[in-house]
Amino acid sequence: MRIRWLTAFLDFPSDQFGAEVTFWRAIAGSTVSPPRGEHREFASLEPFNGDPHLRVQRIHEGPGGVHLDLHVDDPKSAVDESMRLGANIIRDNSTAGWMSLTSPAGFVFCLVAWQGESERSRPIRWPGDTISIIDQVCIDVPHDAFDREVEFWSAITGRPTRPTSRPELVQLSRDPALAVGILLQRTGRDDPSTSASGHLDLAATAVEDEVTRHEGWGAQVVDRFERWTVMRDPVGRRYCITSRNPRTGQ
Template sequence: MQVRWLSAFLDFPADEFGGEVTFWRAISGSTVSPPRGEHREFASLEPFHGDPHLRVQRVDEGPGGVHLDIHTDDPHAAAEEAVGLGATLIRNADTHLVLRSPAGFVFCLVPWEGETTRSRPIRWPGDAISIIDQLCIDIPAPDFDAEVEFWTNLTGWPLNPPGTRPELVALRRDPSITIGILLQRRESGTTDDSTPATGHLDLATNSVPDEVARHEGWGARAVGQYPKWTTMVDPMGRRYCITSRNPRTGA
């Protein structure tokens, strides 16, 4: 399978949809596309430059979350490959296929529609530069090694050289695609190991303090501070991270 493009999909319950879209549109510096889908449940967050890599969906059941769309030439053939690597097919919707990774993270295989242009970071007042450019998959510790193998085999993307934190493993970014994939081993005791893998978004910036202050102005809260990132929750309690990385390269 050739990964042509990646989209991070934010899934919002119906009663939170409007407020969540407003918040994520504001912090990403995007506009919102016209709604689409049978029930007008989908929209894209349109960047000022480049093809959309952030999308939103209104869901009728459950708390929502984030999932990954993999855009490829032949989604059905890609689904067969994914199942052979250990994924589970949840639904064949003809236009797209919904699957679950071995550790339980939901992703979709969708047709590639010509997306090629990587988004540019935005320079905000005060000279902070930022972009939402990474999906972090949070994986139960017992499933971590197998999940890393699954994503490297499925995408064909090798691992970056190991860093100082063994619980974080990044796939080597395709420089033409905006979204990168980070795999994180959940700390033992933070949650039940039987809980499926989940995901959250990471924002890259040259100034974490400035970005934190800007997001707090839109109603977010900082809930954890670390040397290289700050963990935030949006106004509805959805977790994400503001990270000290190069917004232009993701490094």
């Protein structure tokens, strides 16, 4: 299977949808597309240049979270290959052009029909000269499922793994044609999670300046590390601002 485009999807409960879309639109520096879908539940965060790689969804059950859309030429054949690699189908919506699955560790992703997306959006230079972009999904994987999950995502994307400075983090080699990269993080043995989840990462040239901008929109600092800061958005969703090159993701 050839992945033509990757989209990071933010899933919000109905009572959080409006305020959360406003927050993430501001953080991304985007506009919001007209809603679409049977229940007007989907929208894109439209960049000022390039094709959208961030989308939002109103959900009616559960706490929400982050999932990935893999845009492919033929979702049906891609489903067969995904299942051979260890994925499981959770919703068949092939009549609408997409299928929802879970990875071996339980991370949700969708296989969707490619609509020609190909132009990466450029990072934004904010007042004060900080440059940033939301450009990565980090999959948080229970400790004992980590190696199998890394193997799965490397196989399904066709991307080799890259070492990082920390043993609990494994990055898939970035495809320069895609706007979103994938990082996998092994959670600690004391983490009670039984399935994988995900969060967004931003690349920024000046982490502290970017933190201040986010605090102005209602986010809070959770923890600080040498190369990234963990944030909490206004409803408690965690994400990270990282010290990486916004243009290359490295």
